[in-house]
Structure formats: structure tokens, C-alpha cells
Amino acid sequence: MKVTILGYWGAYPHQGEGTTSFLLESGDFHLLLDAGSTTLVQLEKILDPLVLDAVILTHYHHDHIADLGVLQYLRQLKPSAPIAELPIYGHSEDLAHFNALTLPGVSKGIAYQPQKELTIGPFQISFLKTVHPVLCFAMRIVERETGKVLVFTADTGYFADLIPFCQDADVLITDTYFLEGMEGHHAHLTSKETGLLAKEANVKKLVLSHLKQDVDLQELKRQTEEYHHHKIETHLAQTLMEIEL
Ligand SMILES: [Zn+2]
Numbered sequence: 678m679k680v681t682i683l684g685y686w687g688a689y690p691h692q693g694e695g696t697t698s699f700l701l702e703s704g705d706f707h708l709l710l711d712a713g714s715t716t717l718v719q720l721e722k723i724l725d726p727l728v729l730d731a732v733i734l735t736h737y738h739h740d741h742i743a744d745l746g747v748l749q750y751l752r753q754l755k756p757s758a759p760i761a762e763l764p765i766y767g768h769s770e771d772l773a774h775f776n777a778l779t780l781p782g783v784s785k786g787i788a789y790q791p792q793k794e795l796t797i798g799p800f801q802i803s804f805l806k807t808v809h810p811v812l813c814f815a816m817r818i819v820e821r822e823t824g825k826v827l828v829f830t831a832d833t834g835y836f837a838d839l840i841p842f843c844q845d846a847d848v849l850i851t852d853t854y855f856l857e858g859m860e861g862h863h864a865h866l867t868s869k870e871t872g873l874l875a876k877e878a879n880v881k882k883l884v885l886s887h888l889k890q891d892v893d894l895q896e897l898k899r900q901t902e903e904y905h906h907h908k909i910e911t912h913l914a915q916t917l918m919e920i921e922l
């Protein structure tokens with residue numbers, strides 16, 4: 678499985694770089710995980726967005742869905758667009774947002790059932806409801822052929838169930854929005870919580886994302902590494918960074 682980061686800022690784009698979006702590839706299957714601001718601009722640098730096979734969304738905050746509408750238009754209006762509707766997986770507890778995933782002839786909203794595992798192409802996905810102001814799901818994504826595991830915390834404050842959910846992941850991508858001192862926040866993790874989570878869950882590689890524009894990012898990374906005792910390879914997310922697992 679290959680993960681390419683298309684955007685990593687929290688809340689709003691910054692200095693030409695966008696908000697949460699990841700391209701997951703396995704074989705010739707292309708899954709978009711969240712579709713933040715500038716997704717299409719970055720995606721077009723590496724492939725034709727028309728080859729996306731599916732999209733899956735953690736939640737419906739704008740910084741995770743900002744480019745969905747233009748992705749639908751691209752599929753609707755680009756002459757070479759395929760006939761098949763693009764499946765867009767999201768939760769259905771927010772009907773206004775869920776219904777907007779469907780554009781007849783272009784895309785089809787599909788409700789995932791968070792208590793069940795979901796198979797999308799080569800991926801097996803399980804879900805964990807996070808601590809966030811709106812309903813949001815962390816995802817544990819297993820590449821079925823290799824057993825490689827990617828966990829994305831999505832947007833979340835800290836809670837203990839994250840530890841077993843992230844256990845032994847090959848790669849953990851987190852929402853590490855705050856420096857140490859904001860622990861117990863209702864929406865996002867701190868560097869300290871991220872470092873401890875990664876250590877407790879014994880993950881192999883850690884990528885800090887959903888970054889905050891006015892935070893000293895080298896300090897964020899340094900604090901995180903201190904809390905996992907420098908035991909885990911740790912990276913700050915960057916646009917078009919590729920992660921092989
Ligand atoms: Zn967010």
C-alpha cells in the first residue's frame with residue numbers, strides 16, 4: 678500500500694498547502710481518504726482524478742470535504758469522465774451532508790456501518806467513533822493481500838480506546854493539532870498525547886498531520902518524540918509525501 682499526502686493542515690489551507698486528504702493506492706486501486714481543500718490541485722500532479730475508484734470520509738467538517746463538490750463537477754463535466762458513478766462512503770447520521778454525496782450519474786453516497794468492517798477494493802476498514810464536536814470516525818485500514826495496517830485517527834481528542842485501535846499499526850497518521858499543555862481537548866490531540874498513544878500502541882511509524890498554522894512544528898515533533906522516547910520513526914506531514922507500507 679502506498680499513501681500520498683495531498684493536504685495536512687487543520688481547519689484551513691495555508692501558504693499554498695491544503696487540508697486533510699490522502700491518496701491510498703494498492704495495486705491499481707485508488708482510494709481517496711478525505712477530500713480537503715486543494716485535494717484536486719495536488720491529485721492532478723500525480724494522476725488523473727478520474728481514475729479514483731472510491732472516496733471515504735471521516736466526517737463532514739469543511740477541512741475534510743472542501744473539494745468534494747469540485748471532484749463531482751470534474752466527473753460530471755470532463756469529456757473523458759467514466760460512466761460509472763464514483764462511490765463516496767460516509768456516515769449517514771448527518772443526512773444533509775450524506776445526501777450531498779450523491780449526484781445522479783456522477784457519484785453515489787454509500788453509508789458505512791461503523792460497527793461493521795467494510796471492504797473497499799483491496800482494503801478492509803474498521804471504524805472507531807472519535808471525540809469531536811461532530812460525529813467522526815477513526816479508520817483502521819488493512820491491505821488484505823499483505824496485512825499491512827494504516828491507522829488514521831481522523832479528528833479527535835484523546836480517549837483510551839484509541840490505543841487498542843492503533844495497536845501495532847505499520848503507520849499511524851494522527852490529528853496532532855496542539856503542543857503539550859492542551860491535553861483533554863474536546864476535538865484534537867496534543868504532541869504529548871500523540872507520543873504516548875504511539876508508544877502504548879506500539880506503532881512502527883508515526884506521521885503528524887492536521888497541523889496548526891501558528892504552532893512551531895519542529896517543537897511539536899520534538900515533544901512527540903520525547904513522549905515515545907524516540908522509539909518510533911516520526912514525520913511531520915508534507916504535501917506529496919509518499920509513505921510505503
Ligand atoms: Zn479537521
Ligand SMILES: [Zn+2]
Pocket residue numbers: 736738809832
Ligand atoms: Zn473536524
